[in-house]
Amino acid sequence: MPIMKIRGGDLDLVEYEFTSFSPGEHIRPCGLQKEYRLAPVAGTVVVRAPARIHLTVLDMNRFSPDHPGGGGIGFAIGVYCTAEVECTPSGLSIDYSREPILRHFVEAFRQVVGYTGGFRIRARDHQYEHVGLGSTSTILIAVANALNTAVGSPLTPDELRLLLGNNFVEETEAGNVAFGFETGVGPAASTYGGMAVMGDDLALVYRHPFGTGKQVYIVIPSSGVSSAGEKEFDLLMNKARTLDYRDRALKSYLILMDLIPALERGDLATVGDVVWEIEFRGSKRAEVEHHGFEIYRYMAALRDAGLEFVGMSSVGPSIAVITGRPEEEVAEILAKAGLRIAIATTVDNEGLKIRVEERA
Incomplete structure (x- = not known):
């Protein structure tokens, strides 16, 4: 695995060695390990979890591949991953393309x-990988809730988020895994729906319904820049950290003093104004510029056309547009900018759904 250099300032240069390991090694129990009274269910547990739009991290200096956190904001959308889990006497069967x-x-x-028995797992994600829609975190929180329900729900939803965040991994080409970046925004938004505001250490600070009665349009501009692997590491742990030293206080102020009150009163336009300001601040600026200034040109054209909410998700290049205007009108605006609607949906304000299908 590569050794990556992290620079946070002139006197802040450290080396981080990505260490891969076999799935099941380096488990972090998070203080949750104890004797639980398990009651495996008879049948198949099916979980459907909404994907998320990750609007910004609050401070890149507070997280790394082996330290989840950093805070952030994001919301759930009506694009779904599903997981099916059945308890078996022994063994582990996984039907999913990213098995590790x-x-x-x-x-x-x-x-x-x-739990000493086995599991049969079938998982299906939303098929939009590495474009900023959180396929990894969404499928994992769906599987986590399915596993938990299948053995009698010993853990709470927040305990599942904590366990997942501290054991969040990405797979390597060799079939091993390595710890990945995790703010906790995705699992929180997927679990509870609506807009989630996260603090450090995966703390869910605030959750509120968002965008009720409005449409969400996802635009995925073409980008020749990778948003995964070493490219993502370089982006998040170098330029982004430096910019967050400067702007983390401002972003936090905007969220606490402007975004949350606007969410309380259902003011989409003000939420959009705050998000637009954040697009130019701290680590979010680094994420957008990672794809070149073309992304800013696209988003500015949409804002100038009067669309209330425009923001790039995560490290992009997906752009989320939220508006009350009809789809035909939005499509015309996008076409003038050389864009098109990739996904038309809504905010999911309910979160993941769990059901048990009894055996025939």
Whole structure:
């Protein structure tokens, strides 16, 4: 695995070595390991979890691949991942294209709750990978809740978020895993729906319904720049950290004093104004500029056309537009900017859904 250099300032240069390991190693139980009274259900647990739009991290200096946190804001959208889990006498069967990341969390969950039986797992994500819609975190929180329900719900939703965030991994080409970046925004938004505001250490500070009665349009501009692997590391742990030293206080102030009150009164226009300001601040600026200034040109054209909410998700290049204007009108605005609607949906304000299908 590569050794990456992290520079946060003239006197702040450290080296970080990405260490890969086999799924199931380096488990972090988060103080949750104890004797639970398990009651495996008879049947298949099915969980549907909404994806998320991750609007910004609050401070990149407070997280790294082996330290979840950093705070942030994001909201759930009506694009879904599903997981099906069935308890079996022994063994582990996983039907999913990215099997190592699921295997790792399954072992973490087993170790914490003391489950000694097996699982049969089938998972399907939303098929929009590495474009800023959180496919990894969404499928993981869906599987986590399915596993938990399947053995009798020993952990609370917040305990599942904590366990997942501290054991969040990405797979390597060799089939191993390595700790990944995790703010906790995705699992919180997927679990509870609406807009989530996160503090450090995966703390859910605030959650509120958002965008009720409005449409969400996802635009995915073409980008020749990778938003995964070493490219993502370089982006998040170098320029982004430096910019957040400067702007983290301002971003936090905008969220506390402007964004949250606007969410309380259902003021989409003000929420959009705050998000637009943040697009030019701190680590969010680094994420947008990662794709070149073309993303700013696109978003500015949409804002100038009067669309209330325009923001790039995560490290992009997906752009989320929220408006009450009809789809035909939005499509015309996008076409003038050389863009098109990739996904038309709404904010999911309910969060993940769980059901049990009894065996025939």
